[in-house]
Amino acid sequence: MSTHIGANMGDYADTVLLPGDPLRAKYIAENFLTNVKQVNSVRNAFGYTGEYKGHRVSVQGSGMGIPSMSIYINELVKFFGVKTIIRVGSCGGMAPDVHLRDVLLASGSTTDSAVTANTFGPGIHYAPLANFELLDTAFHEAQKMGITPKVGDIFAADRFYNDELDMKKLADYGVIGTEMESAGLYLLGAKLHFRALSVLTVSDLIFGEEKTTAEEREKTFNDMINISLATAIAGK
């Protein structure tokens, strides 16, 4: 048991899918895993462990933003021995060739969060990167499913509502989407030595009007989930 996770040692699998939305965690557990056991309900940050194609996999809701997610990652890795974390999140699409419901893989993550600057101090602008083995596996598992994900830089925003950011400039410099966690996930992956990847579904368009509903964000992002589960068990 840790401060925010009411589970026992051994309750989590080596590999955890990490959606921000705890109800997406519940949806994944109920619809994609077998032999499922709920392992956390503290603060309604639901966590589950089950099997996918005979292999143990866990799924844990992490809340919104780097501060909340960092609590769950620290405890999953330090108290429960988790080795691989695949974020399964929603994001805003930013590149011209990115459409609603596309799957994006974050090869790296630019951020305005203080977490990287505070880690290294003035003068160092750390580049948080995905684990390449996971990135490569996810891309090829997606292709086997007939899906070609867009791969690139994801802007991890410190604030969901921020009209002071120049999103157009970020897009001009190659950022393909925005959410609120990937840079923190990759920074912690490097610090705590676990494998990290963000697999995202475009839930809305930053420079357009189209968007999905909260229920669709909770329950319909199945391509992202199938790719992430295939990646979780690849090579096992």
Ligand SMILES: O=P(O)(O)O[C@H]1O[C@H](CO)[C@@H](O)[C@H]1O
């Ligand atoms: O759908 P999730 O995984 O929560 O991710 C995105 O959605 C939330 C904002 O609506 C932020 O957490 C953002 O990163």
Ligand SMILES: O=c1cc[nH]c(=O)[nH]1
């Ligand atoms: O953080 C997020 C998530 C979805 N869409 C956005 O624009 N931002």
